[in-house]
Each structure stands twice: as structure tokens, then as C-alpha cells.
Amino acid sequence: MAEAARAPRKDQLQNRRRLLDTARAVFAEQGAGVGIDAVARRAGVGTTTFYRHFPTKDALVASLLAELTGGAREVAARAAATADAWQAFTLVFTEGCVLDPADLRLFDILCRTSPAAAELGYRATADLIAPVVERAQRAGALRGDVSTDDVAAFMRMADSAHSPEQRRLAHAVMLAGLAC
Known part of the structure; x- marks a missing residue:
């Protein structure tokens, strides 16, 4: 029997929100060429955490555009x-x-x-x-x-x-x- 998908933990939701908010600020300040490492660093998370939420920079951008x-x-x-x-x-x-x-x-x-x-x-x-x-x-x-x-x-x-x-x-x- 398949286990029901669990809702994300509170810290996961907070990390995702922090990444999105930070990305907004970093892109606005530095332009389109910003790398994910700059976003992750400024958000205070590692790149592994970034990739857990957004598999690519395009996925991050798609979330921001949405x-x-x-x-x-x-x-x-x-x-x-x-x-x-x-x-x-x-x-x-x-x-x-x-x-x-x-x-x-x-x-x-x-x-x-x-x-x-x-x-x-x-x-x-x-x-x-x-x-x-x-x-x-x-x-x-x-x-x-x-x-x-x-x-x-x-x-x-x-x-x-x-x-x-x-x-x-x-x-x-x-x-x-x-x-x-």
C-alpha cells in the first residue's frame, strides 16, 4: 500500500520562501546573469538545499514568474x-x-x-x-x-x-x- 505524500516540513517551506525572496532581490540588483550559488549563499543555504527546491535555475525563474x-x-x-x-x-x-x-x-x-x-x-x-x-x-x-x-x-x-x-x-x- 502506497504511503500518502507528506506535507513539506515547516523548515522546508521557510527555506523555499527564503530562496524565492532572496532570488527576487539578487536578480533585481545584479541582473539576469546571477548564478544559483549567489542566490543560495545570500539566502544562507547550501546549493544542495537550493537544488532540493529548484532542480535548475530555470525552475527558480519559473516559480518567480508564476x-x-x-x-x-x-x-x-x-x-x-x-x-x-x-x-x-x-x-x-x-x-x-x-x-x-x-x-x-x-x-x-x-x-x-x-x-x-x-x-x-x-x-x-x-x-x-x-x-x-x-x-x-x-x-x-x-x-x-x-x-x-x-x-x-x-x-x-x-x-x-x-x-x-x-x-x-x-x-x-x-x-x-x-x-x-
């Missing part, structure tokens, strides 16, 4: 539940990038750590945006000549505004230009 995109997934779920296609698109366009500027920079850094990380970042963005783009285009609410990549670039432009007022204006101008 944490960073959690809020965007919540926005996507709200958009999917929104009956009107244009309102769903507008929701994702204006709220899909829920990261603060420091986390947005970290997302970009993490996506540059490897081709696999770049693909994960791209997929996370496309999975958020593509459904509402396609839905709004089918409904005739969104211009047919814009792609998911275009919309992602426009969102990043609007979200890079320096103040909430500038961001609201950028969203309004871009949405007006995207609407049919």
Missing part, C-alpha cells in the same frame, strides 16, 4: 467572466499589468535569464491578452489589424507612464485608437 503573474491571471479570470467583449478587453488592457515598476523590471530581467524563461514570460503575456483580443475582434469591437503582440506593446507603453493621471490618459487614447 508569482509575478498571479495578479494578471486574476484579471484574466475576471475578463473571461465579463459578458461584453469590449469591456473584457478594456479590463485586461487597463488592469492586466498589475505589477509595480520594480516588479515589472524584475519580470523583464527574469525573462532574459534564458530562452526558456523568455518563452515563459511571452506565454504568460499572450495567455492573458490573446483571449480578449480574439474575442473583441470577433465581436467587431477591436481593430482586426492589431495582434496580441501589438496590444502587449501598447499596454507596456501605457503602463510606463509616470503618474496615474498619465496612465489613465494613455489608456484612454490607446483604447480609442484600438476600438472599431
Whole structure:
């Protein structure tokens, strides 16, 4: 009879959390080229402990990207539940990038750590945006000549505004230009 899987011990959970939090700080400070030994050392654990939690640097980066995109997934779920296609698109366009500027920079850094990380970042963005783009285009609410990549670039432009007022204006101008 197979033994039921045990929940991780408290110290294991603490080590994992410390590794994730430390990795966020180290990547933000030192960039994409940081090695796992630097993360483990700064977290106060050995590389064996690191590998127990993350078999590769890409696995660590994937966990960090999943944490960073959690809020965007919540926005996507709200958009999917929104009956009107244009309102769903507008929701994702204006709220899909829920990261603060420091986390947005970290997302970009993490996506540059490897081709696999770049693909994960791209997929996370496309999975958020593509459904509402396609839905709004089918409904005739969104211009047919814009792609998911275009919309992602426009969102990043609007979200890079320096103040909430500038961001609201950028969203309004871009949405007006995207609407049919």
C-alpha cells in the first residue's frame, strides 16, 4: 500500500520562501546573469538545499514568474467572466499589468535569464491578452489589424507612464485608437 505524500516540513517551506525572496532581490540588483550559488549563499543555504527546491535555475525563474503573474491571471479570470467583449478587453488592457515598476523590471530581467524563461514570460503575456483580443475582434469591437503582440506593446507603453493621471490618459487614447 502506497504511503500518502507528506506535507513539506515547516523548515522546508521557510527555506523555499527564503530562496524565492532572496532570488527576487539578487536578480533585481545584479541582473539576469546571477548564478544559483549567489542566490543560495545570500539566502544562507547550501546549493544542495537550493537544488532540493529548484532542480535548475530555470525552475527558480519559473516559480518567480508564476508569482509575478498571479495578479494578471486574476484579471484574466475576471475578463473571461465579463459578458461584453469590449469591456473584457478594456479590463485586461487597463488592469492586466498589475505589477509595480520594480516588479515589472524584475519580470523583464527574469525573462532574459534564458530562452526558456523568455518563452515563459511571452506565454504568460499572450495567455492573458490573446483571449480578449480574439474575442473583441470577433465581436467587431477591436481593430482586426492589431495582434496580441501589438496590444502587449501598447499596454507596456501605457503602463510606463509616470503618474496615474498619465496612465489613465494613455489608456484612454490607446483604447480609442484600438476600438472599431
